[in-house]
Amino acid sequence: MILKNEYYKAKSLTLGVMKSFLSMSYNVIRRLYGAEKITTINYPIESYLYSKNQMGLPRLVLDKKGRSLCTSCDACQKVCPTNALDISGKEGQEPEVFNLDVGKCIFCGWCADVCADKAIEMSDEHIIAAHAEESLIFSFNELKSKGRRPNPEIKNQVNSEGMEG
Ligand code: SF4
Numbered sequence: 433m434i435l436k437n438e439y440y441k442a443k444s445l446t447l448g449v450m451k452s453f454l455s456m457s458y459n460v461i462r463r464l465y466g467a468e469k470i471t472t473i474n475y476p477i478e479s480y481l482y483s484k485n486q487m488g489l490p491r492l493v494l495d496k497k498g499r500s501l502c503t504s505c506d507a508c509q510k511v512c513p514t515n516a517l518d519i520s521g522k523e524g525q526e527p528e529v530f531n532l533d534v535g536k537c538i539f540c541g542w543c544a545d546v547c548a549d550k551a552i553e554m555s556d557e558h559i560i561a562a563h564a565e566e567s568l569i570f571s572f573n574e575l576k577s578k579g580r581r582p583n584p585e586i587k588n589q590v591n592s593e594g595m596e597g
């Protein structure tokens with residue numbers, strides 16, 4: 433009985449290996465001869481084209497003088513599901529601390545949705561890499577340097593949104 437079990441185990445293992453090998457060879461040949469489109473890219477020589485609808489890194493929205501529209505209300509920090517935001521400051525004023533831990537951010541966009549001052553929005557920046565975990569924490573000044581200033585061509589729209597004209 434034991435011998436029979438060993439025989440079936442060995443047989444199914446051999447069949448499994450053969451099946452995997454045949455399936456792998458089939459896929460390699462299909463891709464080599466162009467029967468199937470290759471879905472991987474030669475990164476970083478080639479870059480991936482993200483869909484326009486795919487949200488990237490959250491970024492600050494600035495007024496014309498480069499000041500953040502953030503009023504330190506703390507709503508985004510409270511709603512962030514991964515605790516990626518660390519904000520403190522006097523309500524109604526620019527925050528003293530506004531750190532975004534990109535290592536924790538899941539690009540969900542909740543912070544942008546909840547912000548009544550439209551001080552934060554989702555950008556199209558997706559490629560973020562660092563050698564050290566600490567480098568993934570962006571300070572207020574770093575975020576401001578990446579922030580979006582109003583486009584002068586849409587001045588009227590900007591003014592109607594309460595930003596400085
Ligand atoms: S970004 Fe918006 S929601 Fe977050 S603290 Fe500033 S004003 Fe409040």
Ligand code: SF4
Pocket residue numbers: 490511512513514515516517532536537538539540541542543544
């Ligand atoms: S995009 Fe989502 S995870 Fe990232 S900081 Fe905003 S609320 Fe947090």
